[in-house]
Amino acid sequence: MSTISIIGSGGMATAIAGRVARSGQTVEVISRDNAKAQALADQLASGAITGKYGAAPAGDIVVLAVPYASAAAVAADFGKALDGKVIIDITNPVAPDLSGLLTPPGSSGAQETAKGIPAGAHVVKAFNTIFGHVLAKGGRLDAFIAADDAKAKVRVSTFLESLGLRPFDVGGLQMAQTLEALGLMMIGLAKNGAGTWDFALNVDLG
Amino acid sequence: MSTISIIGSGGMATAIAGRVARSGQTVEVISRDNAKAQALADQLASGAITGKYGAAPAGDIVVLAVPYASAAAVAADFGKALDGKVIIDITNPVAPDLSGLLTPPGSSGAQETAKGIPAGAHVVKAFNTIFGHVLAKGGRLDAFIAADDAKAKVRVSTFLESLGLRPFDVGGLQMAQTLEALGLMMIGLAKNGAGTWDFALNVDLG
Numbered sequence: 001m002s003t004i005s006i007i008g009s010g011g012m013a014t015a016i017a018g019r020v021a022r023s024g025q026t027v028e029v030i031s032r033d034n035a036k037a038q039a040l041a042d043q044l045a046s047g048a049i050t051g052k053y054g055a056a057p058a059g060d061i062v063v064l065a066v067p068y069a070s071a072a073a074v075a076a077d078f079g080k081a082l083d084g085k086v087i088i089d090i091t092n093p094v095a096p097d098l099s100g101l102l103t104p105p106g107s108s109g110a111q112e113t114a115k116g117i118p119a120g121a122h123v124v125k126a127f128n129t130i131f132g133h134v135l136a137k138g139g140r141l142d143a144f145i146a147a148d149d150a151k152a153k154v155r156v157s158t159f160l161e162s163l164g165l166r167p168f169d170v171g172g173l174q175m176a177q178t179l180e181a182l183g184l185m186m187i188g189l190a191k192n193g194a195g196t197w198d199f200a201l202n203v204d205l206g
Numbered sequence: 207m208s209t210i211s212i213i214g215s216g217g218m219a220t221a222i223a224g225r226v227a228r229s230g231q232t233v234e235v236i237s238r239d240n241a242k243a244q245a246l247a248d249q250l251a252s253g254a255i256t257g258k259y260g261a262a263p264a265g266d267i268v269v270l271a272v273p274y275a276s277a278a279a280v281a282a283d284f285g286k287a288l289d290g291k292v293i294i295d296i297t298n299p300v301a302p303d304l305s306g307l308l309t310p311p312g313s314s315g316a317q318e319t320a321k322g323i324p325a326g327a328h329v330v331k332a333f334n335t336i337f338g339h340v341l342a343k344g345g346r347l348d349a350f351i352a353a354d355d356a357k358a359k360v361r362v363s364t365f366l367e368s369l370g371l372r373p374f375d376v377g378g379l380q381m382a383q384t385l386e387a388l389g390l391m392m393i394g395l396a397k398n399g400a401g402t403w404d405f406a407l408n409v410d411l412g
Binding site: 099100105106134144145146167168169170171174175177178179181182184185188189191192193194196198199200201202203204205206 | 305306311312340350351352373374375376377380381383384385387388390391394395397398399400402404405406407408409410411412
């Protein structure tokens, strides 16, 4: 049985951990605050474990479920401990006033994360276009991914399918820029035209 | 009965004109090449008319259905003739190799268009997240819009509903950046994970 490591203990970490636990896979929760990691593991109540912050995660797939503002620092704290891992970047690098993105022009949160991990690790963008509470509710949602490494992308696709999601590859890691813009667009949609945060974006193949 | 003016005679102009004609509204086709405008009007065969390139369009809503590379020049050719109009910018400012967007950092095709029109005209971003051939097929597709002027946005929403589309406001005109990124994302999706160009992105309200 696979172990999936999740760094973080906030809303998205909890939503993803919940789906992983329900899929029958082992969740390893890792947080700078070990009490928060333990609380989330206890809440999952399915053999979830906690890992040591900064040490090598147990899973080959590591979900970096922390805010954009701290992602680089967290990656630095783990350093070479992430070597060989598939890192899932879920960040939505949105300005506090939701007016735009905080990333440097021509880059994305995922590309910035990729700069700070060992050469043997690969970043895959995923989960940022699904609201945490919608993810937690369940259902077969569409999940867009972007990555440069083909093998890492296949692994994450398989992982997403194991959670009951429908993965869609949108291209190389630079396409994370479009997915992060889509994350911002969904926030704008929630605040304006949709009138609710309870929605998902789906691909209608006709 | 409303008249909708469409500047352009390419694939998207044809797809939009077809839906307008089927809705029972009058289409005015305007092209730098009047023969092309006449050919599209004849093809519509529903009382469609042609307008003089550079003169004031007949419709209060003017769809600027030309490529991003020529949008600014076309707006300049019309100049004050566009005063008071609601201009729909449909551009996807995508690089020829589809690797990224051609717009200046922090801007969008729609915002660039807005710089070149009279102060009494308003730009609304729309249609760029629906492939032309999907739009032409019909069906109740979701149509995302962004604009600063509230009245112009309401008019375009009503117009989109008259075409059988479901409009969704994503915010101010700067949010056109997210819609244009979404256009690029859809191209990446078509080339990668979707394996087809026959799809639409829909909002699932659960």
